Amino acid sequence: MAEHLLTVRGLTKRFGSNTVLKDISFQVERGEVIVVIGPSGCGKSTLLRCINALEPIEGGEVLLENDVVNPGGKNLIELRQKIGMVFQSYDLFPHLTVLKNITLAPMKAQKRKKAEVEAEAMALLERVGLKDKAQSYPRELSGGQKQRVAIVRALCVHPELLLFDEVTAALDPEMVREVLDVMLNLAATGKTMIIVTHEMRFARAIADRVLFLDGGDIVEEAPPERFFTAPETERAKRFLETFEFKSVKARPATP
Amino acid sequence: MPDLGLEVLFKGQNMVRLLGGLGVALKISLIAVGVSIPLGILLGILMAGKNRVVKAILRVYLEIIRIMPQLVLLFIFFFGTTRIFGWDLSGELAAIIVFILWGTAEMSDLVRGALISIPKHQYESGEALGLSGRQIYFFIVVPQAVRQLIPLSINLVTRMIKTTSLILMIGVVEVLKVAQQIIEANRMVSPNAAFGVYLAVLVLYFIACWPISMLAGYLEKKWR
Amino acid sequence: MDLNTEVLTQYLPLYQKAAVLTVKIGYFGIVLAIVIGLFCALIQYHKIPVLRRIIAVYIEISRNTPLLIQLFFIYYALPKIGISTNAESCGVAGLAFLGGSYMAEVFRSGLEAIPPIQKESAYSLGLSPLKTMFHVILPQAVSISVPGFVANVIFLLKETSVFSAISLMDLMFTAKDLIGLHYNTIEALFLLVVFYLIILLPVSVLGSLLERRVRHAGFGS
Numbered sequence: 001m002a003e004h005l006l007t008v009r010g011l012t013k014r015f016g017s018n019t020v021l022k023d024i025s026f027q028v029e030r031g032e033v034i035v036v037i038g039p040s041g042c043g044k045s046t047l048l049r050c051i052n053a054l055e056p057i058e059g060g061e062v063l064l065e066n067d068v069v070n071p072g073g074k075n076l077i078e079l080r081q082k083i084g085m086v087f088q089s090y091d092l093f094p095h096l097t098v099l100k101n102i103t104l105a106p107m108k109a110q111k112r113k114k115a116e117v118e119a120e121a122m123a124l125l126e127r128v129g130l131k132d133k134a135q136s137y138p139r140e141l142s143g144g145q146k147q148r149v150a151i152v153r154a155l156c157v158h159p160e161l162l163l164f165d166e167v168t169a170a171l172d173p174e175m176v177r178e179v180l181d182v183m184l185n186l187a188a189t190g191k192t193m194i195i196v197t198h199e200m201r202f203a204r205a206i207a208d209r210v211l212f213l214d215g216g217d218i219v220e221e222a223p224p225e226r227f228f229t230a231p232e233t234e235r236a237k238r239f240l241e242t243f244e245f246k247s248v249k250a251r252p253a254t255p
Numbered sequence: 256m257p258d259l260g261l262e263v264l265f266k267g268q269n270m271v272r273l274l275g276g277l278g279v280a281l282k283i284s285l286i287a288v289g290v291s292i293p294l295g296i297l298l299g300i301l302m303a304g305k306n307r308v309v310k311a312i313l314r315v316y317l318e319i320i321r322i323m324p325q326l327v328l329l330f331i332f333f334f335g336t337t338r339i340f341g342w343d344l345s346g347e348l349a350a351i352i353v354f355i356l357w358g359t360a361e362m363s364d365l366v367r368g369a370l371i372s373i374p375k376h377q378y379e380s381g382e383a384l385g386l387s388g389r390q391i392y393f394f395i396v397v398p399q400a401v402r403q404l405i406p407l408s409i410n411l412v413t414r415m416i417k418t419t420s421l422i423l424m425i426g427v428v429e430v431l432k433v434a435q436q437i438i439e440a441n442r443m444v445s446p447n448a449a450f451g452v453y454l455a456v457l458v459l460y461f462i463a464c465w466p467i468s469m470l471a472g473y474l475e476k477k478w479r
Numbered sequence: 480m481d482l483n484t485e486v487l488t489q490y491l492p493l494y495q496k497a498a499v500l501t502v503k504i505g506y507f508g509i510v511l512a513i514v515i516g517l518f519c520a521l522i523q524y525h526k527i528p529v530l531r532r533i534i535a536v537y538i539e540i541s542r543n544t545p546l547l548i549q550l551f552f553i554y555y556a557l558p559k560i561g562i563s564t565n566a567e568s569c570g571v572a573g574l575a576f577l578g579g580s581y582m583a584e585v586f587r588s589g590l591e592a593i594p595p596i597q598k599e600s601a602y603s604l605g606l607s608p609l610k611t612m613f614h615v616i617l618p619q620a621v622s623i624s625v626p627g628f629v630a631n632v633i634f635l636l637k638e639t640s641v642f643s644a645i646s647l648m649d650l651m652f653t654a655k656d657l658i659g660l661h662y663n664t665i666e667a668l669f670l671l672v673v674f675y676l677i678i679l680l681p682v683s684v685l686g687s688l689l690e691r692r693v694r695h696a697g698f699g700s
Contacts, residue, residue: 049599052602052603054599054602054603077605077606077607078605080602080603080604080605081604081605083603084603084604085600085603087596087599087600089596091594091596091597091599091600093597093600093601093615093619094619095618095619095622104604104606104614104615105601105604105605105606108606108610108614109604109605109606109607109610110605150600153604154603154604157604157605163603259559259560260559322633322675322676322679322680322683323637323672323675323679324637324638324639324640324675325637325640326640326641326651327640327651327671327672327675330651330654330655330668330671331668331672334658334664334667334668335664335665335668338664338665339665413543417543417544417545418545419545420545420547420548421545421547421641423547423644424641424643424644424651424655431547431548431551434551438555446559447559449555449556449558449559450556450557450559450560452556453548453551453552453555453556454552454556456548456551456552457544457548457549457552460543460544460545460548461539461540461543461544464543464544465539465543468539468542468543
């Protein structure tokens, strides 16, 4: 068995002449929670999409244990079952009930028994407080509820690694918490996760390690306490400052 | 290579006659479109309006015209009205009347659809800016509706041209009738004339419709 | 205008026979058109090289020429190069040739209306492309296509009215025949309208019911 669950080595991704990810390398251990932060357009989401082989890559490789994850690769379908992904826009299947959304992949892709899968789905729904919504359609749910269902849907495939792509970015503020709580819960049970987020305090609470991405590079890689209190690079400092507001209350009276 | 009967097309005035036949079809569709579009716009505005009685009457007209095949309408006018009212209606005139009735119905539905598709908040932001109802209509609603409408009404033209092929069935001498005459006249010398001549008719219709469809498609993409 | 009921009852069986023919050809033509349309739409959606070009040409020809001319070509011109059909199969083939392109456009725009992220979330759950198409994309695309599909079915049923031109004894043929033969114009036209309504109204009503159901199904998230 390989020592790392995920190995990203020399990953390079271009859109036309625009290089979005430049020679990215890092490893993820089992049970580790990685938070990827950085300014908009720094390639965070693209990185997750490449790990899940939703984008072809121009250089380097992504390994899950010893298997190469690659679009058009041989065991891609099996590998993707080991990598769960949750998107910003939830993307539940609108024509299926909540329960069917969750059981579709386990039953059709993994050929698991209906009774077993449904029992697991119901248990997971109960854990995220949505047991009574099993027979609802996605349009009947709030954004936060949809996102929790999307997380359950990914979990039910039994992935070894979970990717979260700005899962709270499209939510109303009061719904952010319910989704983050679910994720904190998962981290506490030892799930391996890579999380892209703009919620800095959440990042600090959940991360074992922070990757700061800027301009397609990993500019800084550090434990959260150190990164948020004493970032080493100028770019990380400047980025963290954009989340601070200076008070304007003390302005002089206008003439 | 088998005899495809293509030489018939280049004999004497045959090609010119075919084109003349197409000309009749095009003339009828252009007249019908020319009348249908303004009439349809008027009825469409009324259908998107508030008067329930007017709306109901127009709805019935639209549904009746729509549910019947155009050929049935042609029969009703060409055979039916002449019998009932005893007037004399040429095939061409019957065709023009039917195509105007049909085109107006289709156009009014397009206009109605375009008008009601403008989202409510467009009206509301107009009001919030202090525009009057009339100003909102002319500066906000109409320009957006027109963009949707132009490609659709261009498509109506091709539908009209294609439908004119039906007037053969009420005895108007158009392309297909001319084609039949040419084939008949040459059946001894070119037994395979049917292939060449009908192929030519197919191509002629295609040449008439395709550029118009392309234009509609182009505008639709550009204004989406 | 008075309708002569005696004439009506005398004509009725003729119209019934003709209506059966119209419905039969319409049914087979439309079923075939759906198959062709789905096939073309899938090829265009997946952008399969060469085939999609051929299909694009087919769609342009089919949509920019009248059914009547297509029928004349199939029925009178093709036999000259050795492809012969009887009138009924010609009717079915013509309707399928015309309808295939209309169905293809409706299905294709239904497929394209599904956001790509739906496919991606299915992939990331480990569903194969085929299963994703079957369980995730197609069911949604089909529902989106329903209004256009219903409109096409009605359009194609109406188009069957030109079949009399290739001497199929359909409703139009019967009506014209009776007008010419007995000069009972009003009765002949009355029955023509009634029979077309019998064929088209149920489809139209069923279609709007179907549309309403689809609109209220699990959509609009």
